[in-house]
Amino acid sequence: TTTIMMLSSLPSSPSVGSFVACNIYITAASSHSLTLQSILKRAQDLCRDLRRSTSHHRDDYGNNNAQSSSRMASVAMVHAYADIPYDRSSFHLAGRSDCVANVASSLIVNALREIDVDLDSSSTANTKVKRHPFVGLVDHVSIMPLSSSQHLSSPTEHDTVRDTSTSCSTTPSPAAKAAREIGNTLTTSNLVNVHYYGLACPNDTPLAKVRRESTGFFSSGGAIDYNNHNAKDRELTSASAKKGATTVGTPASFVENFNIRLTPNISFDRARTLTKFLRGRNIIAKGYGVEGVEALTLPYHVEGKETMYEVACNLTNPSVGSVDKVKAAIGDWIEMQKQQLMEEHDKDTADERYGYEYFIDEAYPVGTTETQCIDVLAMRSGDEEAFRDLYDEEVYHNFQRYLK
8 A cells, every 4th residue: 555645745845834743543553463564664664755855955944044954854753652451552753844744644544544443432341451542543643842843943934933822823833733734634534533622723622621522532442430421422432433533633732641550459449549649630629739740540451460550641741740740749649558558457567568569560651752752853873864764673673562
């Protein structure tokens, strides 16, 4: 199957904005291993072709300083990941907004055309296979600004446009414009319903609100919500197109992901207390939480092991609510739980028993960081393209390993 968005489709003198990152989440993993690997390889090939094409025309894109601009590659596949227990894969791009929109659109359309999955949440309701919550085959596409890249490339006139109001301005930011371009490609496929959020939608609607009011996200897969679901949830799910829905949008800043997998010692109810303890929205009302953190409790099943729970976190403002602050909050939560357990059991033995390992199986970052994206785009070597080919091979082989 050929790549959808060909180089010839690029305008001769496109308006180029700032650099962006793009995360694409697909509801498929090991059962579609070969197809996913092929989709990744074609996306990497398109990135390479775009880099070669744009490297000869950097001055034509509005950059005031070609030498400064050339410090950044036009586009790269930074990371690809498959989470087998959640039946979910993700692809992480970074680069110039027009090039990222091109590669992302190609990858997404290839996935929609070549992957078929059962999107009926009830099909796994009584099994240990619990997907990550989802709204469709291509579940979520997030296009985020790379603000730290600005010191590496001279700004263009288009870069000066910012969304500072609660609704989108008449001239969207480069990240929001790329999101709309990708969304238009999805809409044209006639295979999914597209729901915009953040700076890519008219009212800057938060992702969580779009998911709750316009999709069945919180009643899908292994999602454990705290509200009763009603007929509206089922109606939203059944009203989806052939391959479901896709949320496409632009948050105000780069969003990082961090998961805390709890041990089998931790019940669902106790796992929920950690979720609540980390949520940023609880800071004012309850006096705890990490600023900008959104959290959700999910079941995590690994074959041959007892059921565990995982707290999945979005760090929507990682410069303030950082990974280190999340880790510090986890430590505070552990001390609270430890005191409670010691009151319930023999204090002489409980203090040694209830250490970090009693509660936490693993706490780990997921996806990419803004710094990682910038570093990949800016990495230099004597033979740059050969060096980037080696990096692509590493990303590809790691993805193969994740799929096993």
